[in-house]
Amino acid sequence: MRLNKIIRHALNMVLHAKLRSWLTILGIVIGVGAVISIVSLGETMQKQISSQLGDLGGDLLTLRAGASRASFFGPGREGGGGGASAVSTEDEIVLDKTDLQVLKSVSGIKSIDTQISGQADIYYVAEKGSASVVGVEEATWATVTTSKIAEGRMLGPADTNVIVVGGRIADGFFSRQVGLNQLITIEDRLFRIVGILDDTSSSIYMPIDSAYAILEDKDKDEFDTIIIQVKDEDAINSTMASIEYKLAQKRHVLGKKYDFTLTSNKAVQAQRSEMMGSMTTFLTAIAAVALLVGAVGIANTMFTSVLEKTKEIGIMKAIGARNSDILKIFLIHAALIGLIGGILGLALGYILSGILPSLMSSSGGGPFSRFGSGDAIISLNSVVLAIGISVIIGIVAGTIPAVQASKLKPVDALRYE
């Protein structure tokens, strides 16, 4: 029998057992949908993480006051987290000018950006809002930051009363768009926007001296964060070690628990990637189980179908069907269920992977918060893979029933009622 006829007969079989076919297909749809959305979520997260920390961020170290907190999703991005400064103990632990002196004595450091951050009220035309303000060392920030400029310029040496704003401040924060060279009032001072970042943050970056004036709880010459750029990315570990040693010596914590935290972007990035990777693997495994259950469903449906069609198989054999014709009809029947399930599952997965990130971001915190909806990644790979795998699942699950059908003896099959 020709292939087109075989496909037609197989399709007929799918269509004539509507409810059962659809239920079986549903099993595959759920499995494929779960796999697709989870894999896509994983890819989206990986991509976001690497774009956040970027290829540029590999040579950066972040120094904070306070002992290290075990946190995967914690620090690692300059100015992030809005004013999470050192944890106060009875004797407040801070980073100050002496630490900066120590850093300057370490060889292998290319530039240093001292930062403070906090919340501040901002006003534009007649509207008011609250945004995170980051004071940065205006001379070095541009070289150290991983942010990209979308419009205008970065901060530069000798800038005063100017700010660079995150993409959301320019578009979406106020009811009107805020453009370059517009004036914004922060607390009681007027600032001019010289640059808009290519991101979706609502942070405002300004020279650190201006920030001291605005963030009143910050003391002059004390810093929340110090971003260090090393000269040689390959020697980052030894540079880190010598920074830690010298700081510990100076702060008299040598041999004790350090009262500061030095992290490398690279390490944080690797840690997060690994974390995401194992989480994705775990979720994918769960989704794969769903897919397996779907496959069992196909096998079950096929066995039922063979039993139901026994008489028809006998008739077909009596009028000239070969074993291979019967085998092909049933295999393609199973493959079609897989194919339809795969295509619909792909659609479900696509919808889910649009919804999932925004669900996760609304639960707040973590790197998920940066995912907008609609920027889900579904690669061509996963499309081909999903459809290919579900067709293969169909064929594998359908093989035994199909062989069983093809091996039926014509007389026995004809006798079957």
Add this chain to the structure above:
Amino acid sequence: MKDNNNRLPLVSLNDVWKIYRMGEVDVPALRGATVDIYKGEFVAIIGQSGSGKSTMMNMVGCLDMPSRGTVMLKSHDISKLSESDLSTLRGKAVGFIFQQYNLIQNMTAFENVMLPLEFLEIDEHEAQAKARKVLESVGLHDKMYHLPSQLSGGQQQRVSIARSLVTDPEIILADEPTGALDSVTGREVLSTLQTLWKKEGKTIIMVTHDLNLARYAQKHVELKDGKVVDIRENNNIIYSDKR
């Protein structure tokens, strides 16, 4: 009537045994049946219920294999053919008509008739033309796209006759073709078979336990307890048309 001595039989059963195993006991359905059927014959296989008529028929149609003895179909020993050769032989040389019609329920009359041609991979246009022609010849030109469930028993049997004819087989095998039909419709089916035999030279083998219907056939083969006990010419054939 005809001299068969120097012709090869189309179907030849030689000492054919068929033994079914039912658990621990062997049930012999055929016990050394021997019969030759020649091209152009219209044979009625008669005998009581359980005498082995269907069993014999199934072997002639290559649907079943003998336990012992040889079944020759068109000079092929069916026990020695591969599965796919058997299917092809079955598809080309034999047309089946069953008591219960055995149409595929979710296919239209036309699709049912197309099916044997599809297994033989006949060109689509040619196949459609043949299917249409043969359905017209059994008087179903206006019922082609009906499902079996939308047809009467007699109409369904005509579809199944059309299906058996569409591949233009040499042999038509009919196992109790009128068993599910009333006597008038039954006689119509018999006259159709007779026409095929007389006008188209088909070889027809029909199983029946109704001796009245057997009178349409040219030759009677009588089975008893799995053995052929009598082969005789029917000297007073009923002709459905007197021409």
